[in-house]
Amino acid sequence: PWNFSAGPSAMPEPVLAQAAAEMLDWQGSGMSVMEMSHRGEHFIQICSQAEADLRELLAVSDDYAVLFMQGGATAENAIVPMNLLGRVSQPKADFVISGIWATKSHQECQRYGDAQIAATNAVATTIDGVHQAPFTWLPKADTWRVRKDAAYLHLCSNETIGGVETVDWPDMQALGAPDVPLVVDASSHFLSRPMQINRAGMIFAGAQKNAGPAGLTMVIVRRELIGHALAICPSAFDYKNVDAQHSMYNTPPTYAIYIAGLVFKWLKQQGGLAAIEQRNIVKARTLYDYFDQSAFYTLPVHPSVRSRMNVPFFLCNTSLDSAFLKGAQERGLMQLKGHKSVGGMRASIYNAMPLEGVEALIDYLKDFERTHG
Ligand code: PLP
Numbered sequence: 001p002w003n004f005s006a007g008p009s010a011m012p013e014p015v016l017a018q019a020a021a022e023m024l025d026w027q028g029s030g031m032s033v034m035e036m037s038h039r040g041e042h043f044i045q046i047c048s049q050a051e052a053d054l055r056e057l058l059a060v061s062d063d064y065a066v067l068f069m070q071g072g073a074t075a076e077n078a079i080v081p082m083n084l085l086g087r088v089s090q091p092k093a094d095f096v097i098s099g100i101w102a103t104k105s106h107q108e109c110q111r112y113g114d115a116q117i118a119a120t121n122a123v124a125t126t127i128d129g130v131h132q133a134p135f136t137w138l139p140k141a142d143t144w145r146v147r148k149d150a151a152y153l154h155l156c157s158n159e160t161i162g163g164v165e166t167v168d169w170p171d172m173q174a175l176g177a178p179d180v181p182l183v184v185d186a187s188s189h190f191l192s193r194p195m196q197i198n199r200a201g202m203i204f205a206g207a208q209k210n211a212g213p214a215g216l217t218m219v220i221v222r223r224e225l226i227g228h229a230l231a232i233c234p235s236a237f238d239y240k241n242v243d244a245q246h247s248m249y250n251t252p253p254t255y256a257i258y259i260a261g262l263v264f265k266w267l268k269q270q271g272g273l274a275a276i277e278q279r280n281i282v283k284a285r286t287l288y289d290y291f292d293q294s295a296f297y298t299l300p301v302h303p304s305v306r307s308r309m310n311v312p313f314f315l316c317n318t319s320l321d322s323a324f325l326k327g328a329q330e331r332g333l334m335q336l337k338g339h340k341s342v343g344g345m346r347a348s349i350y351n352a353m354p355l356e357g358v359e360a361l362i363d364y365l366k367d368f369e370r371t372h373g
Contacts, residue, residue: 001332001333001334002332002333002334002353002357002360002361003334003335003353004333004334004335004336004346004347004348004349004353004357004361005334005335005348006160006161006188006209006310006335006339006346006348007160007188007206007208007209007214007348007350008208008209008213008214009208009209009210009348009350009352010350010352010353011212011259011263011352012263012266012351012352013352014266015259015262015263015266018262019258019259019262026042027042029042033046033254033255033258034254034255036254038248038251038252038254039248043254043258046254046257046258046261047068047246047247047248047252047254047257047261048246049261050068050257050258050260050261050264051066051068051247053261053264053265053268054066054218054260054264056268057191057264057267057268057272057273058191058194058195058197058220058273059194059197060197060220061197061198063222063223063224064197064220064221064222064223065219065220065221065222065223065226065239065243066218066219066220067218067219067220067221067239067242067243067247068216068217068218068219068247068252068253068257068260069216069217069218069219069237069242069247069252070215070216070217070252070253071217071237072206072214072215072217073101073185073187073204073205073206073217074104074108075217075237076185076204076217076219077104077105077108077109078108078111078112078237079233079237079239080105080109080152080154080183080202080204081093081108081109081111081112081113081115081151081230082112082229082230082232082233082234082237082238083225083226083228083229083230083233083237083238083239084151084152084181084183084201084202084225084228085112085113085151085230086151086228086229086230087151087225087228088149088150088151089149090113090114090149091112091113091114091151091230092113092114092115092116092147092149092150092151093109093113093114093115093116093150093151093152093153093154094115094116094117094118094145094146094147094150094152094153094154094180095109095115095116095117095118095153095154096117096118096119096120096139096144096153096154096155096156097117097119097120097121097122098121098135098138098155098156098159098162098164098166099121099135099156099159099161099162099164100135100159100161100162100339100341101156101159101160101161101185101187102154102155102156102159102185103122105154105156105185106154109154112230112232113151116147116150118144118145118146118147118153119139119143119144119145120139121134121135121136121137121138121139121164122134122135125137127302130302132302133300135159135161135162135164135342136162136164136300136301136302137164137301137302137304137305138164138166138302138304138305141170141174141175144170144175146172146175146176146177146180147177147180148176148177148179148180150177150180151180151181152180152181152182152183152201152202153170153172153175153177153180153181153182153183154183154184154185155169155170155182155183155184155185156184156185156187157169157184157185157186157189158186158187158188158189158307158309158310159188159307159310160187160188160209160309160310160348161310161312161339161341161342161346162300162301162312162342163300163301163306163307163310163311163312163346164301164305164306164307165189165305165306165307165308165309166305167193168196169182169184169195169196169199169200170182170199171199172199181200181201181202181222181225182199182200182201183200183201183202183203183204184200184202184203184204185204185205186203186204186205187204187205187206187209188205188209188210188307188309188310188348188350189209189210189307189308189309190203190205190209190210190211190218191210191211191263191267191273191276191351192210192273192276192277192280192308192309192350192351193273193274193276193277193280193308194273194274194277195273197220200220201221201222201225202219202220202221202222202225203219203220203221204217204218204219204220205217205218207256207260209309209348209350210263210309210350210351210352211260211263211264212256212257212259212260212262212263213255213256213259213260214256215253215256216253216256216257216260218260219239219242221239221243223243225239226239226240226243227239227240235249236249236250267351276351279351279355280308280309280349280351281308282355283308283349283353283355283358284306284307284308284309284311284349286355286358286359286362287311287347287349287358287361287362288303288306288311290362290365290366291311291313291365294365294369295316296315296316296317296369296372296373297313297314297315297316297365297369298313298314298316299311299312299313299314300312300313300314300342300344308349309348309349309350310346310347310348310349311346311347311348311349312338312339312342312344312345312346313344313345313346313347314338314343314344314345315344315345317372318343318344320368320372321344321345323372324336324345324368324372325337325345327364327368328364331360331364332360333360333361333364335348336361347361
């Protein structure tokens with residue numbers, strides 16, 4: 001079957017095969033990685049190799065810490081303000097509302113300080129005479145209102161539910177707020193392409209889309225931003241503690257880190273992120289091109305901000321939705337139901353989804369259109 005789940009999602013098969021082969025005995029150690037102490041030499045080797053490979057893939061320089069944490073991106077919605085709001089005299093942060101995930105981040109930050117909206121797409125608009133529903137377009141960066149004394153500006157660079165992607169991360173200098181670090185929730189397109197790490201003060205991502213199993217959160221944070229946690233910040237979530245202990249302040253999600261490490265190796269074998277990006281471009285273009293020429297399906301998102309990873313689509317005749325999903329499942333095309341807040345369908349086509357899977361989906365889309373159109 002082809003798995004179009006938004007996450008946890010399909011994993012690269014060679015990674016699963018290697019994990020299966022090593023399950024009982026990791027490289028002659030006589031142990032499963034699951035059984036290893038996080039303080040032992042084997043796991044320390046696994047973890048530092050994973051960090052080194054991640055740094056290499058994303059070209060992360062030494063002025064950033066790479067942390068392996070827990071709690072998912074949802075916990076980061078609280079961990080980020082608890083770590084960063086203390087940098088400025090008045091705890092305040094600004095948010096670009098691009099969809100449901102950015103909205104959740106904004107709401108959570110309100111518990112810790114003054115969280116303002118710098119720009120929002122939570123309203124309908126008209127672009128080039130075409131109506132765009134809320135959360136299906138993006139306000140241009142030159143309209144964002146960022147406070148110069150904000151502790152950070154939050155951006156969700158790929159809205160998994162709405163299918164809206166910001167490929168070019170903003171340059172804070174150009175936004176007139178050079179001292180405000182950009183914080184990026186990159187969860188659902190992390191490692192799908194090279195990323196402009198240097199434009200961001202920090203990036204976080206849950207692993208369960210492109211990087212490995214649920215339970216691991218990756219945090220890349222400029223070191224100068226570390227060390228200002230609010231007094232209420234739990235010590236296990238203070239980046240200073242996590243960094244000082246090389247992600248082992250408390251027991252890390254060892255098995256998830258091991259699997260993520262195998263994914264990083266796999267990505268390097270594929271030619272790195274530039275090569276993966278080319279594949280992702282072809283996959284997304286193939287799927288969007290099919291939808292664009294069809295009058296049977298519609299795409300809600302404005303073409304300029306369509307996500308390469310998450311493709312929401314609708315059947316024009318929504319009374320056919322359940323027949324569509326039933327038929328898809330029978331063909332082994334799994335998890336195509338859209339998020340309940342959006343309705344319709346969504347195909348998530350992360351790194352592990354080959355072009356072949358996208359073509360199988362298009363074959364079905366064509367057949368369904370022919371038999372029901
Ligand atoms: N941010 C984005 C962009 C997401 O897609 C998700 C989950 O799908 C989250 C945050 C929340 O992540 P988690 O469930 O790991 O807390």
